[in-house]
Amino acid sequence: MDKDIKYCDHCGLAVEVEGxxxxxxxxxxxxCCEGCxxxxxxxxxxxxxxxxNDESEPTRS
Ligand SMILES: [Zn+2]
Known part of the structure; x- marks a missing residue:
């Protein structure tokens, strides 16, 4: 079984709740939370x- 643990990109704690x-x-x-x-x-x-605008913008003339 894989344990694909993610860590909070703000505080570094393990992310236990998705979303x-x-x-x-x-x-x-x-x-890890709404606050972070x-x-x-x-x-x-x-x-x-x-x-x-890193892609070409549609321009109209
Ligand atoms: Zn966090």
């Missing part, structure tokens, strides 16, 4: 912002 996840430009992050997720979200707001 506190964020998708970022650097991949999915997991957190919220703090990470504030600290890394730029990383989380969608719609960055």
């Amino acid at each position: 506190f996840e964020l998708k970022t430009k650097q991949g999915d992050k997991r957190f 997720k919220g703090i990470y979200q504030m600290l890394h707001e730029a990383l989380l912002q969608q719609g960055a």
